[in-house]
Ligand SMILES: O=C(O)C1=C[C@@H](OP(=O)(O)O)[C@@H](O)[C@H](O)C1
């Protein structure tokens with residue numbers, strides 16, 4: 001974004017003002033930058049560093065031709081600077097925009113009213129949430145505002161043109177600009193910035209007083225350094241902030257003291273459980289904030305995205321052999337947390353998938369006040385709050401990459417008394433939500449989407465819901481489950497008709513929690529107003545994750561793999577049926593039922609595959625398995641034809657196109673159709689195709705499918721943007737290594 005100002009005057013050339021000048025210069029800003037500062041040497045240094053064109057210790061000489069004036073002085077100096085400005089700004093001052101960078105807003109607004117007689121329409125108060133413990137122009141950093149937030153607090157009479165120009169200023173520095181009212185700004189900042197600074201100052205001062213010779217500081221380790229870094233900040237600036245934001249800081253301090261008091265009591269009483277509960281909540285909340293802020297995920301692997309993208313380099317060839325257990329079923333894991341949270345009593349889950357998607361669901365319930373212990377090695381304990389026990393979350397609920405979480409939550413939250421908002425990552429933000437919002441509105445829900453029915457979803461609480469009789473236009477378990485969950489809160493029956501059978505985990509688990517769900521032919525229904533009774537849940541291994549190894553064995557001569565404890569719910573076994581139709585030597589052994597879901601060990605040995613016309617009724621039963629099945633098709637003799645699979649186009653990526661693009665790189669002949677694809681396989685015993693560089697488009701299943709493809713490639717396959725594998729299959733690389741696939745991780749700069 002270009003800044004079109006002719007002359008910007010920065011009043012106060014310290015770290016914040018200097019960094020603004022530096023960032024503007026780096027953005028290619030061509031206008032003049034002048035600075036006013038009481039210290040002539042700071043001005044000289046600013047000129048020497050190439051940050052400003054000129055400057056003065058007096059404001060009057062600088063303002064005449066200014067198009068924008070940025071006040072970057074300490075909060076308590078604002079009033080006198082504004083007074084000076086009022087005196088020398090003799091023209092109608094309509095075209096000059098004034099803004100500030102102060103960390104509190106109410107006090108500055110009052111100062112402005114006193115200095116100018118009223119809030120000028122071209123005065124836009126603002127606050128860049130960026131800084132450093134360093135001060136002075138020498139510490140200027142052109143990257144200081146990059147990817148940081150700048151909050152503007154315009155009033156009713158502020159000119160929109162002035163707001164736009166200030167937005168442009170900060171956007172050019174790489175910041176994300178948002179708006180809120182003055183009071184909210186001060187309350188939010190008191191908690192997120194002012195309180196932590198106060199604690200850091202206080203801790204360091206307390207320790208320094210106790211040990212005048214500073215001896216203990218010699219032994220202070222990383223924890224002390226991390227916690228107290230901000231105690232090195234500018235004392236004058238912070239004194240001003242605490243004077244200016246007194247009331248909001250005191251309120252946040254009261255809450256903090258209460259929390260500290262509770263911990264003190266726990267320590268006095270040796271109450272380890274209370275300590276653990278607090279630390280556990282805090283530790284998870286800390287990880288959650290990180291992912292919310294970066295719009296990325298919870299696990300270290302994925303955090304590489306902040307430095308670059310995670311790629312998989314997969315060596316060609318190999319033989320798939322071994323006995324494995326893949327992680328827990330994603331669909332069942334989501335539902336175990338959701339129903340466990342809404343139940344009366346304690347739900348113990350084992351086999352929970354500790355992947356990004358289900359962790360997002362878990363964290364969202366913590367945000368709504370549900371106590372959840374774990375996950376520890378797949379074990380989670382959920383202390384249910386009952387159907388009406390959820391609390392309003394403090395902010396938007398971030399569900400990462402997960403379509404399932406967003407759509408099921410939409411139904412559940414539509415029935416709550418409080419307002420809520422659901423947000424997701426870049427991929428999820430492009431996926432269609434009208435398919436749940438529309439029928440929820442028919443039930444009486446108040447729910448807003450952005451254009452084209454995309455996230456975020458804003459749901460207004462307290463809307464009375466009525467049951468509906470709904471024929472789904474697409475075969476979607478997410479839509480069905482969303483409506484059943486909303487139906488729990490609706491008057492009368494909620495009935496959902498599906499055009500083809502879809503996974504029925506919601507219905508099974510509701511029945512398991514003593515909530516009757518009925519079914520007749522293609523329609524299932526429940527009556528609202530009941531309650532759920534907690535019970536244990538054993539999550540089987542995810543057949544969607546097992547699929548990658550089934551296909552690995554199915555395409556690689558000499559392979560023999562057993563996958564243990566895999567869920568074989570009849571609404572999920574399309575992949576087994578399709579592979580068997582293609583000629584795979586795949587057997588189900590040790591079949592049993594675990595907690596209402598059928599489970600088996602899957603034994604597969606290599607046998608040559610042949611191309612088939614995939615029966616259309618199998619499509620919803622194998623919907624997530626197609627990326628891997630396309631690789632099976634590329635290794636089968638003859639043509640495999642898929643039709644009726646347009647739903648693949650609205651998953652984490654357009655999976656028909658993403659796979660077709662990758663197959664083209666490998667040299668696999670194919671033809672793309674709107675609702676499917678024809679793939680012409682190579683049934684020879686040598687390599688089936690070449691290698692190359694493939695973009696997974698951040699879609700976990702595309703990444704894992706091409707990793708498996710390497711078993712029959714003649715050259716290495718480099719797969720880009722694979723961090724998202726952690727959404728559904730943490731530990732994929734390690735398990736793949738155990739069956740003879742060699743995948744090296746590398747980061748590439750984005
Ligand atoms: O209900 C579920 O848990 C899921 C349903 C399917 O989505 P649709 O309902 O959109 O087909 C599937 O693709 C997704 O991975 C999980």
Ligand SMILES: C=C(OP(=O)(O)O)C(=O)O
Nearest residue numbers: 401402403404405624651
């Ligand atoms: C489509 C998938 O998940 P979701 O819709 O929950 O993002 C998937 O896991 O393949």
